[in-house]
Amino acid sequence: MDLVPLIVSGSEDKTIKVWNPINEKLVTTLHDNEARINCLSSYEKHGRVYICSGSDNFKIKIWDLKEEKIIASLIGHEHSISTLHTLDILDRTILVSGSWDNSVKIWDCDNNDFELISTLKEHDNKVLSLKSFKFDNNMIIVSGGNDNKIVFWI
Numbered sequence: 001m002d003l004v005p006l007i008v009s010g011s012e013d014k015t016i017k018v019w020n021p022i023n024e025k026l027v028t029t030l031h032d033n034e035a036r037i038n039c040l041s042s043y044e045k046h047g048r049v050y051i052c053s054g055s056d057n058f059k060i061k062i063w064d065l066k067e068e069k070i071i072a073s074l075i076g077h078e079h080s081i082s083t084l085h086t087l088d089i090l091d092r093t094i095l096v097s098g099s100w101d102n103s104v105k106i107w108d109c110d111n112n113d114f115e116l117i118s119t120l121k122e123h124d125n126k127v128l129s130l131k132s133f134k135f136d137n138n139m140i141i142v143s144g145g146n147d148n149k150i151v152f153w154i
Helices: none
Strands: 007-010 015-020 025-031 037-045 048-055 059-064 069-075 081-089 092-099 104-108 115-120 127-135 138-145 150-153
Touching: 007 037, 015 037, 015 048, 037 092, 048 081, 048 092, 059 081, 081 138, 092 127, 092 138, 104 138
Parallel strands: 037 081, 081 127
Antiparallel strands: 007 015, 015 025, 037 048, 048 059, 059 069, 081 092, 092 104, 104 115, 127 138, 138 150
């Protein structure tokens, strides 16, 4: 599959649809068969596109878009996955996940080992959003929760 702009959508019907926004056509449908898809993120590594999906079954799945299959299931959260965010730090691909278990988890996606690097617990309720930005040569991760908190992680 060529690297073209894509739009990825997840659904309660347990599918992930990949769309080409240029011709407005469906490229493919990925079937999870376990739980509804709550959130998605993606990254590109070595010319391949990977899709990360978070679900109600407490799992994060990593999909190889070219092969159209799951290459990893990340288990670590104790409740539904509500938000995902990918970023590159020093040429390493990092996945950040937020959950209804009030935690933020950081995963290493390099070399397809998907190691859990850290669990961050500052929220008193569901983590609902994640974003990152660079400030003074530091990557800052920001999480927002149902506890009315915005937490900055350095």
